[in-house]
Amino acid sequence: MNSIWQVARGLKASYRDSDLRGRVAKLNGRLDQTSAPGDSAGLDHAETAREYYDICSHLMVYGxxxxxxxxxxxxxxxLDDSKLGHQRLMIDKLDLRPGMSVIDVGCGIGGPxxxxxREAGVKVTGINSSEVQLVRARQLTAEAGLTDxxxxxETSFMDMGAIEDDTYDRAYAIESTCHAPDKVGAFTEISRVLKPGALLWGQEMCLTDRFDPASSTHRDIERELMRGIALRKIATFAEVNQALEAAGFEVIEGKDYGTPENxxxxxxxxxxxxxxxxRNNTLRGTPLGRRLAIASARGxxxxxxxxxxxAEVAKLLDRTADAYVAGGKTGIFTPLYCFVARKPH
Known part of the structure; x- marks a missing residue:
């Protein structure tokens, strides 16, 4: 877990020549537009998501x-053990073996x-459009001795033109294709760079079957989630599966791992x-911890x-955390719809 001093160094290095306060204000305006009903048709959602991660990543990693x-x-x-266990489940579901080539679609700072x-002995290519995240990913990879x-x-997963067709044995996309302005287009591009018969693991943020579009409360939570995560739309499980099939994938498995039965x-x-x-849950992510972080940032x-x-970045993430909790407590939202799909031979 990063210390506050690492966060401070990272923030200063990333935003030394930019007006962070102005950028946050502009981002908040774009996020408001994203979540407003019928008001985001002319907005570049890919650019909004990239700026969101450029601005927020350091504090997200801290928390x-x-x-x-x-x-x-x-x-x-x-929490860290649970995330590691989930990554090991993904490795098992993808049947990863030493020597395989794998693409991480939307790699963040490269934790997974x-x-x-380390655990599967494969070579991985990380795709990311956020320069800030890629800089940190390269640093951490070098520190781990895994550069080779x-x-x-550095590109959008909507257009990976620098990569040839039929290149990779496996792919995974963890909470990344939920940002796609066109989900069918994203899955089609992922399919293009996979070899015939290759497997794809995905983890999507979705509305559950408990979401009621006629409920104003549910709609308000949906808009807060769209705003807080920089999403153009939140898909249902069925819509994710339909997009995969429209892109030519065979859906082998799909389930919500956020439920007790899973x-x-x-x-x-x-x-x-x-x-x-x-076990060992810290104060950082809790409401009290988030308030302390905002106050500390101001000082x-x-x-x-x-x-x-x-402090404005911390306030944005605090609001997002409240939206996550509201979506989870009502049962209308999950960030853990996971699927395995195969590109046909």
Missing amino acids: WGESLHFAPLRRQES MRTVV MIDYV GSTTPWYQPMEARSGT AEALSVLPRGT
Whole structure:
């Protein structure tokens, strides 16, 4: 878990020549437009998502760790252990074997990628459009001594033109294709770079069957989630499967791992609600911890320890955490719809 001093150094290095406060204000305006009904037709959603991660990544890592994804939680495990267990499940479902070539679609700062390389002995290419995240990913990969097993392509997964057809044995996309402005287009492009017969693991943020479009409460939570995660739309399980099939994939398996029957004995949103629920859960992600982070950021800005605007980033992520908790507690949203799909031979 990154210390506040690592966050401070990262923020200063990333935003030294930019107006962070102005960028956050502009991003908030774009996010408001994204979540407003019928008001985002002319918005570049891919650019919004890229800016969201460029601005927010350092604080996201501070609060959640190097693997920026959700996982089924169990009381006897820490959050990091649960994420590692979920990555191992992915490795098993993909049947990864030494010598395979794998593409990580939307690699973030590379936490899962480094696990995959260590545990499966495969070579991985990380795709990411966020320069800030790629800089940190390369640093962490070098520190882990895995540079010869991992490379990167700075591009959108909507257009991976630098990669030839039928290149990779396997692919995974963890909480990335939920940002696709065109889900069929994203899955079609992933299919293009996979070899015939290759497997794809995906983890999508979805509306569950409990979502009622006639409920104003459900609609309000949906809009807050869209705003907080920089999403153009939140798909249902069926819509994800339909997009995969339209792109030519065979859907082998799809399930919500955020439910007790699929291994989550503690609610997936618990670390953002209270310290109880998992072993060694920290204060950082809780409402109190988030308020302390905002107050601390304001003080650090005044002392020029953190760039001006850092507190506004913390406030944005605090609002997003509240939306996650609301979506989870009502049961209308999950970040853990996971699927395995195969490109036909």
